[in-house]
Amino acid sequence: MLDWTQLEQSCNNCTKCNLHKTRHHMVFGKGDINTNLMFIGEGPGEQEDLTGVPFVGKSGQLFDKILNAINISRDEIYIANIVKCRPPNNRNPLESEKKACLPYLRYQVQLIHPKIIVCLGRVAAQCIIDKNFKITKEHGIWVTRKGYHLIATYHPSALLRDPSKKRDAWEDFKKIKSKYIEVS
Numbered sequence: 001m002l003d004w005t006q007l008e009q010s011c012n013n014c015t016k017c018n019l020h021k022t023r024h025h026m027v028f029g030k031g032d033i034n035t036n037l038m039f040i041g042e043g044p045g046e047q048e049d050l051t052g053v054p055f056v057g058k059s060g061q062l063f064d065k066i067l068n069a070i071n072i073s074r075d076e077i078y079i080a081n082i083v084k085c086r087p088p089n090n091r092n093p094l095e096s097e098k099k100a101c102l103p104y105l106r107y108q109v110q111l112i113h114p115k116i117i118v119c120l121g122r123v124a125a126q127c128i129i130d131k132n133f134k135i136t137k138e139h140g141i142w143v144t145r146k147g148y149h150l151i152a153t154y155h156p157s158a159l160l161r162d163p164s165k166k167r168d169a170w171e172d173f174k175k176i177k178s179k180y181i182e183v184s
């Protein structure tokens with residue numbers, strides 16, 4: 001079993017898929033590794049690739065606003081992505097890239113052992129909850145698996161593209177806050 005530092009080291013040295021060829025930084029994840037609340041996005045965008053930090057670009061700023069509104073700080077959660085290196089031009093990660101990268105995320109989940117895992121967007125939900133997950137129909141619905149409380153909501157970038165989804169996302173985040181209080 002690798003410890004946290006060794007795991008981050010292997011991700012830094014990873015060449016399992018072609019994304020390593022174009023990355024500036026591998027984006028491991030950030031936050032409190034003793035948290036009960038973990039968020040999982042899709043993959044780094046341009047700003048994340050440049051800084052090595054998840055959710056710092058436009059969608060990250062919206063994510064911060066939402067967290068703020070439910071009185072949760074970034075320091076008390078952990079946030080990571082399905083793939084740790086930026087897909088060129090922000091395309092969706094390929095099946096092969098997700099498959100190569102997922103063991104690292106699984107390892108992080110095992111080490112953090114959060115009580116709640118929130119998938120941000122369809123790509124994360126289809127990897128973590130169900131391969132046929134329909135984000136418009138199934139967001140905001142709790143699933144319990146292996147003792148983890150799983151839920152998905154819209155990715156902040158989807159909310160930026162279509163602000164009419166914000167109302168539903170807000171309901172999801174209120175549920176997430178209640179569950180977080182319940183399990184803490």
Ligand code: URA
Nearest residue numbers: 041042043044054055
């Ligand atoms: N979008 C994601 O899914 N993850 C990030 O880290 C940034 C944007």
